[in-house]
Amino acid sequence: MNLALNIADVRKQLPELSKYLVKNGTVIVTNHGRPESILVGYNNFYRIINLNSRSSMHCAVILAASGNKRRTRLIINAKRLIRILNRLHIGQIILICDFQKITKFSGLPENTTIMPVTNNNPGFASSLKRALRFIEGNFDSVLITFATRPNIKLSTIQALFTYFETTAKKPAIVSPIYKSRRGHPVLLSANIIPELLSMDSRWGLASFIRHHSKDCVDIEVKDQGVVKVK
Numbered sequence: 001m002n003l004a005l006n007i008a009d010v011r012k013q014l015p016e017l018s019k020y021l022v023k024n025g026t027v028i029v030t031n032h033g034r035p036e037s038i039l040v041g042y043n044n045f046y047r048i049i050n051l052n053s054r055s056s057m058h059c060a061v062i063l064a065a066s067g068n069k070r071r072t073r074l075i076i077n078a079k080r081l082i083r084i085l086n087r088l089h090i091g092q093i094i095l096i097c098d099f100q101k102i103t104k105f106s107g108l109p110e111n112t113t114i115m116p117v118t119n120n121n122p123g124f125a126s127s128l129k130r131a132l133r134f135i136e137g138n139f140d141s142v143l144i145t146f147a148t149r150p151n152i153k154l155s156t157i158q159a160l161f162t163y164f165e166t167t168a169k170k171p172a173i174v175s176p177i178y179k180s181r182r183g184h185p186v187l188l189s190a191n192i193i194p195e196l197l198s199m200d201s202r203w204g205l206a207s208f209i210r211h212h213s214k215d216c217v218d219i220e221v222k223d224q225g226v227v228k229v230k
Contacts (some may be wrong), residue, residue, distance in 0.1 A: 001025040001105065001107065001108040001109075002025045002026045002027070002028055002110075002112065002113040002114065003020070003024070003025070003026070003027050003028070003102070003113070003114050003116075004027075004028045004030055004035075004113050004114065004115045004134065005017075005027060005028075005029065005030065006029070006031070006033075007030070007031055010027065010039070017039065021039060021040060021041035021044065022041050023041075024041070024044075024106070025040075025110065026038050026039060026040045026041075026044070027040075028113060030134065032133075033130055033133035033134060034133060034136070035134060057091060057139050057140040057141070058088075058090055058091055058139060058140065058142070058143065058161060059090060059091050059094065059135050059138070059139040059141075059142050059143070060085050060090050060092075060093050060094070060142065060143040060144075060145060060185075061093075061094045061096065061128070061131040061132070061135075061144050061145070062078050062082065062085075062093065062094070062095045062096065062145050062146075062147055063127060063128065063144070063145070063146050064077070064096060064097045064146075064147035065096050065097055065098050065127055066098065073230075074097075074147040074148070075101060075105070075147075077148070077150035077230065078095060078097065078105075078147040079105070079108075080150045081145055081147065081150055081152070082095070082108060082109065082112060084152070084154055084157065085143075085157070086109055086111070088154070088157060088158065088161065090111065090143075091111065092111050092112075092113065092135065093109070093111055094112075094113050094115055094131045094134060094135065095108075095113070095114050095115065096115050096117060096127045096128075096130070096131060097114060097115075097116060098116065099116035099117060102114060102116055113134075115127075115130055115131060115134065125199060125200075125202075125203060125204070128144070128196070128205065129196070129199070132193050132196055132197055133197060136190075136193050137190070139190060140164075140189070140190055141161075141164055141170075141187055141188060141189055141190060142187075142188050142190070142193070143157065143160070143161075143186070143187050143188075144184070144185055144186050144188060144205060145184060146184055146185075148229045148230060149183070149184050149185075149225060149226065149227075149228065149229060150225075150230055151224075151225035151228065151230060152184075152185065152223065152225040152226060153221075153223045153225060155221075156176055156221045156223040156225070157185065159176070159219050160174045160175075160176065160185070160187040160219060161187065163217065163219055164189070170189050170191070171189065171215065171216070171217040172188070172189050172191060172192040172212060172215035172216070173188055173189070173192065173209055173212060173217065174186070174216075174219060175187070175209065175216060175217075175218055175219070176218075176219050176220075176221045176223065177218040177219065177221065178221055178222075178223060178224060178227050181227045182218060183226030183227040184226060185226075186205065186209065196208065
């Protein structure tokens, strides 16, 4: 499991982080939202460099932050989504969660990076932009999924990736459709990330997709989970 923090937070919490690194994964230090360096515990260093590399050029962002009492449910949901995504050998998984709930996610796979939300960066658009800025330039596509919709079938996610991989002209957006209703998760081409980063903070992802409907490919799926919120 990895933890992503900006330089200012690392400076303030270095003694605590040093203890954290003894038993946990790594701390990815960001500068203006982009990865810059890595802190790693001495004993973990040799284990990490011997891990088998994962060549997948796809990544995923799970949005699991909430300012209400649903946090416990979102944690359970997010863990289920991580298990599904790892069956597809996703290159990297970015988990957006509440800062207070970091300890609830111990034992996650090595390819999972937690980006905690604090009071300084509230809101959906802010969280999504942080994640996209972090992975920009490193992957061909990114799957955006919500912990409020955990019952997505593995076959649904596979269908989105398969379409993207087998199409010569890569679509900007691939989304699932269930009984004429567009749902989640949504697969985004890396080419559209810069525009998403400049997205109006008042917009949601649905608004962005509607604005780019001509660039969106809808895949019909037999999966109620893409539209059912839990």
